[in-house]
Amino acid sequence: MRDYRIVYLAAAVLLFLVPITGEYATYLTGLALLFGVAALALNVLLGYTGLLSFGNALFFGCGAYTVGLLIKHFDITAIEILFPASIAASFVVAVLVGFICVRHTRIYFTMLTIALASLFYALAHKLRPITGGDDGIRVYETYIFGHEITSIIEFYYVVLIFFIASILILRIILKSPFGLTLQAIRDSELRARFAGISIMKYRLGAFIVSGVFTGMSGALYALFLGQISPDDVLGLTRSGEFVAMTILGGFTSFVGPIVGAFVFTYLKAFVSSVALYWYMVAGIIIVGIVLFVPMGIMGEVERRIRGF
């Protein structure tokens, strides 16, 4: 085994230095970091539990709207209150939604996640007096411990700290007996059942972990971007982007989803700036990955490193 710690350290230093390159690069990288956590959280379900969620925007939107609604209706602007509130909200939603979804597997699970995310989308869209409907909610003038965050660069560091902390915590969770049990269930549900493992409980656990981390990244997304709308944070295409990022990077690798989130975010920004047809490109990329690199970028890299 080679030691990759040096690679991780170099990546961390580079991420720390990103703001030198200007506001736009900082903004893009901030988004990539947030989507990276969301894709990683999706992979807790997809890669480690074998459940494909096409509705994780539900949690992303839940975190984002918790922030938005608290600011809009209660004038709460302290991030140290908004952030834990988002965690609590996504936890509660994950438990309720998970209770319905984890009784199903495979395609049934996937379709249920879509339908339940659509329920929240429909509510955010239609309850205009509360959620602002299509126009969404503006999120501004937020404080951390009394200090107002004004520049995107300051916010970038908040996002970076969240990103590093999330990776470390998710790594620990997935290496723990809990994480290993999830993989055992993924590989053979029957064998795990014979070993006396409560499958539902573990699947619900994975669902909650995925939901809470996605919710946190959604909350920071709202704060970082300053503007949320149903289509942006709750739509099917948002859920689909998390899936596309995860597959692009490689769902069999721990860092795959992060790599996918970075490549996807930069590529989207680049293609949108030079051509009108980002959607066509995105569609062709997704179809192309499925056809030619089904294990994603990191899956391919790891295969080459192992040398077979």
Add this chain to the structure above:
Amino acid sequence: MIPQIINGLIFASILFLVATGLTIIFGILRVVNFSHGSFYLLGVYIAYSITRLSHDPVLYLASPFIAGTIVGGVGMAFERGLLSRVYGRGELFELLMTYGMIFVFIDVFRIGWGTMPISDPTITFMLGTVSIAGYTMPLYNIYLISIAAVLAVVLWFLLFKTNVGMVIRATSFDREVTSSFGVNVNRVYALTFFLGCFLAGFGGGLMLPITGAWIGLDIDMLIIGLVVVVVGGLGSIKGALAASLLIGLVRSFGISMFPAVELAIVYVIMIAVLIVKPSGLFGGVEH
């Protein structure tokens, strides 16, 4: 009451066409076709282009059939050319491919028909109106409901009373055994995809005079189609029919009574059905 019922039946007819396509494709290929809403939307756009050729009422009435056939052909080409290459690699990749096609279609629509919503109610004026229980409504609405009902009967006849239908049902029951009896399963797959996409495109063509098309309708249609299929039971045509009627009518009454939460009611029904009967109304398959 009458207008809500008629509107509900129109909506149910379209849902039935879309959901039956989804459910047949799933029943045979074990793939949930995420681009189904895009095939529906393609049907509306093609019907629009066909009716630009001439303002002949016959052409208007024929346009859903032509659009459906073209959309079915596009669907079959997609299944043969792309989707069939990933069979056996797991449903994740099959799903993703049909999901990716949604985006390809979005730009095809933008390039081909622009970004503005399109609609053409000409045929509803040509056919005039009809009175039912004191309510005046376009005759086209009644025509739409009747033609969907006729199509449901034709579909039932095709699947349950013909040899082709028998082969299709046999394939959905056990692919290996059917194949060992000398049936070309690939041809059954292609035919099924044609049929499913034909139904979506046909439904789209029928709706040109009523709702028309806009980008975004593809995903809306996909999601509501999935809800119908989940409520009815995945793979069950009877279930698709029952769930279409249920959701079509609920939505129609919901729109007139609780416009703010009309869509939410539909999802609440879905959740309620799934808690009571996880496999859907007519789904017998355990999962």
